[in-house]
Amino acid sequence: MAQSVLLTGAAGRVGTAILADLADEHEWRLMDRDPMTDDHPGEFVVADITDEEVVREAMDGVDVVIHLAGDPRPDAPWDSVLTNNIDGTQTIFEAAVDADVEKVVFASSNHAVGAYETEERTPDLYRAHDDYLLDGTELPRPSNLYGVSKAAGESIGRYYHDEFGLSVACVRIGNLTEGHPPIDYERGQAMWLSYRDCAHLFDRCIRADYEFEIVYGISDNDRKYYSIERAKEALGYEPQDNSARHD
Ligand SMILES: NC(=O)C1=CN([C@@H]2O[C@H](COP(=O)(O)OP(=O)(O)OC[C@H]3O[C@@H](n4cnc5c(N)ncnc54)[C@H](O)[C@@H]3O)[C@@H](O)[C@H]2O)C=CC1
Numbered sequence: 001m002a003q004s005v006l007l008t009g010a011a012g013r014v015g016t017a018i019l020a021d022l023a024d025e026h027e028w029r030l031m032d033r034d035p036m037t038d039d040h041p042g043e044f045v046v047a048d049i050t051d052e053e054v055v056r057e058a059m060d061g062v063d064v065v066i067h068l069a070g071d072p073r074p075d076a077p078w079d080s081v082l083t084n085n086i087d088g089t090q091t092i093f094e095a096a097v098d099a100d101v102e103k104v105v106f107a108s109s110n111h112a113v114g115a116y117e118t119e120e121r122t123p124d125l126y127r128a129h130d131d132y133l134l135d136g137t138e139l140p141r142p143s144n145l146y147g148v149s150k151a152a153g154e155s156i157g158r159y160y161h162d163e164f165g166l167s168v169a170c171v172r173i174g175n176l177t178e179g180h181p182p183i184d185y186e187r188g189q190a191m192w193l194s195y196r197d198c199a200h201l202f203d204r205c206i207r208a209d210y211e212f213e214i215v216y217g218i219s220d221n222d223r224k225y226y227s228i229e230r231a232k233e234a235l236g237y238e239p240q241d242n243s244a245r246h247d
């Protein structure tokens with residue numbers, strides 16, 4: 001069934017991948033602080049997610065929020081991630097609860113657990129023969145302040161689920177690259193997320209029933225060190241791509 005979805009950070013790469021395949025699948029309200037130049041479905045709200053009043057207005061009548069807006073740079077400074085990723089995310093969750101939204105899908109990151117990639121484990125970790133797997137039940141172990149902000153976003157989601165019953169899915173996105181897996185970059189190939197698998201995964205987050213989930217958002221790569229079993233079980237994710245089988 002089509003849902004009414006608020007998509008924050010709609011003008012960015014992940015938003016573009018989602019809308020490329022799902023524009024006609026749901027009723028969209030898009031939000032970004034930068035205007036979108038391409039054709040897009042639904043209404044576009046140019047706003048900063050830290051603007052509480054505008055965010056509250058944008059939640060009206062919404063079933064699901066996909067929250068992508070934030071500073072995506074692994075080397076982003078603390079003042080930026082504190083404002084855009086932590087404060088902005090809390091504003092989104094608070095407004096979602098007040099507006100009786102059913103689900104919030106939060107764009108978390110591989111960098112929330114990047115410090116599991118220790119010197120002893122790498123580079124074997126990135127290779128198909130290695131059987132080390134993170135499955136989403138491990139504690140966060142951020143590799144930078146950006147990763148700290150994503151771990152904080154997951155905790156904010158956990159709080160709003162436990163306290164207010166909001167359904168929350170945190171997707172630890174790997175490396176979204178359009179058209180082909182990253183070239184000459186083993187880590188990126190291990191955590192590649194193709195555009196079509198990205199759209200499908202977020203569609204499953206919109207449609208599935210769940211309480212609180214942390215899943216990895218990668219394609220079905222031979223090299224993977226992130227398990228996709230929970231995304232399959234809880235959300236019905238069925239990825240089609242694999243960085244080892246790409247021409
Ligand atoms: N692209 C990837 O491979 C990965 C992305 N992610 C996460 O997914 C989300 C989207 O990432 P991308 O699309 O790659 O980044 P992007 O930079 O292409 O898109 C982010 C969008 O959010 C908007 N934005 C940023 N701060 C905002 C604010 N305060 N208010 C309103 N809009 C704001 C920007 O204008 C931009 O259009 C981010 O939260 C990022 O951390 C996580 C892991 C991997």
Ligand SMILES: O=C1O[C@H](COP(=O)(O)O)[C@@H](O)[C@H](O)[C@H]1O
Nearest residue numbers: 072073074109110111174175188
């Ligand atoms: O969270 C993110 O992760 C991806 C992959 O990380 P990288 O360090 O291997 O590049 C990154 O491309 C993206 O910008 C970031 O938001």
